[in-house]
Ligand SMILES: NC(=O)C1=CN([C@@H]2O[C@H](COP(=O)(O)OP(=O)(O)OC[C@H]3O[C@@H](n4cnc5c(N)ncnc54)[C@H](OP(=O)(O)O)[C@@H]3O)[C@@H](O)[C@H]2O)[C@@H](O)CC1
Ligand SMILES: Nc1ncnc2c1ncn2[C@@H]1O[C@H](COP(=O)(O)OP(=O)(O)O)[C@@H](O)[C@H]1O
């Protein structure tokens with residue numbers, strides 16, 4: 551049975567920070583993506599991860615994207631993705647790895663995805679988005695079973711990955727069956743009324759709208775999920791909270807904006823999160 555995802559997920563997941571804490575308690579996040587054509591995708595993901603409060607954010611990308619990354623987000627560290635050895639070392643050190651936004655499907659991109667998956671271990675979370683999902687479908691790459699995996703396809707990507715064509719994607723039974731077959735722990739099937747499927751749990755988002763139908767909206771969500779999973783306890787719930795917050799912010803901004811720029815969402819995240827578990831007016 552599909553349950554509506556409601557604001558209480560935010561109160562469950564977003565916890566006040568202990569006063570004696572430090573950055574090592576809020577996730578060491580690695581974002582991999584951004585070729586020469588799609589640099590913006592990984593930049594938007596990085597903005598969302600940094601704004602969500604992730605402890606440390608590193609971006610492995612094509613070297614043309616490093617200066618723009620630092621101009622937008624000096625908080626993020628950067629690696630040239632041509633240095634595979636250094637990138638894989640960072641993969642091993644990270645608590646959460648997001649791969650895919652703007653990754654493209656070159657031979658190098660395919661090898662980077664394969665080696666990233668091989669380098670990951672049990673206590674880490676892997677988030678697969680955009681081009682990474684296309685490569686997995688195209689090249690029949692197996693998703694590792696020993697890593698907690700979150701996949702965030704839009705309907706076109708899910709059709710390619712699962713062979714569940716769009717008219718049949720209303721069947722949660724079919725989607726969940728394919729989720730399990732593909733070794734995905736949490737499936738975020740993005741659309742108007744996104745659904746989130748995991749073991750014995752099916753949630754549906756009823757927030758958001760067409761003002762979100764703009765390039766980069768999913769890249770921003772992927773970065774937000776990475777940031778939430780890095781700093782909050784339970785990855786399933788953290789994913790659901792990020793999905794909720796992403797569209798709730800979009801809906802709030804849409805009251806005064808015809809279209810909601812994905813970068814605006816990232817900028818608004820700290821303000822939105824401050825209204826959970828504080829004395830400020832609560833969100834609902
Ligand atoms: N600023 C940047 O750098 C940006 C970079 N980006 C990066 O670009 C890369 C390619 O990603 P992508 O999503 O744009 O294209 P792709 O993987 O070819 O799939 C699209 C095809 O699937 C179909 N389709 C069906 N349902 C759909 C749906 N609900 N939403 C969307 N599509 C749907 C549709 O087919 P149609 O229905 O038109 O026949 C369409 O042809 C990726 O790495 C991404 O991160 C973008 O994030 C944008 C901003
Ligand atoms: N009409 C809509 N109503 C609600 N949400 C939408 C709508 N159109 C797009 N979205 C949301 O915007 C995001 C689009 O993701 P995606 O297609 O991966 O974008 P991109 O790859 O360009 O960043 C998803 O979170 C999706 O749910």
Ligand SMILES: [Mg+2]
Pocket residue numbers: 679680704768769
């Ligand atoms: Mg996308």
